[in-house]
Amino acid sequence: TNSPIFDQQLAVNEYWKQINGTVMLPGTNRAADRFARASFYVDAIPQTDDPRSALASTFSVIRNVSVPLGISTPDEPNISSTRWRTVVDHKRTLYFFESAMTPNTFWVDVASMDLAEGTPVRRLGLGPNESTVYSGDSTDQFERAEAFTFAGA
Incomplete structure (x- = not known):
């Protein structure tokens, strides 16, 4: 993600880990929210040695945290479409x-x-x-x- 800096991302992520992603996850297109979702889902997807399943699971996480094409937030220029x-x-x-x-x-x-x-x-x-x-x-x-x-x- 783009911002905030990585140390701040990790601090925000610790907050969301305490809530538990099965209860609630942040859903905006802000980088910190996308980071928290990715962190939860990457640990939640099945761990497998099957390369095809691992690839599909990983892409599904990335798609879930991507900013949709055409989205722009004028007040936050660092947020742009993936x-x-x-x-x-x-x-x-x-x-x-x-x-x-x-x-x-x-x-x-x-x-x-x-x-x-x-x-x-x-x-x-x-x-x-x-x-x-x-x-x-x-x-x-x-x-x-x-x-x-x-x-x-």
Whole structure:
């Protein structure tokens, strides 16, 4: 989430842990409320070794705490629509992505990519207005690109 700072998020979360998410959870689109919901649900979903079930459960938590597309709060500019949801399967080195603009999920198999120093820079282009649609394993859809320079802090 965006704000407040992490230490404050944890303090607010401690309050909600005492209430118990089965009794009541905060429901606004404020970051602290979304953090409290995510904290409760991530501990409430079934713990499993089945990667498909774990992925589905994790995405369901992320969807539950996302800010719906098109929502804006003029008095709170740090609250904006969730555009992307990402889940990483560290054991299988798969990165899963879901755009708010498309009805599907796609993934990238990092283990099959050549990430050695000196290999060409590649990117997964989104097209104008995020119009490119990916589905399933999209690892081979990366195209050569120019490297960009970080602006720094």
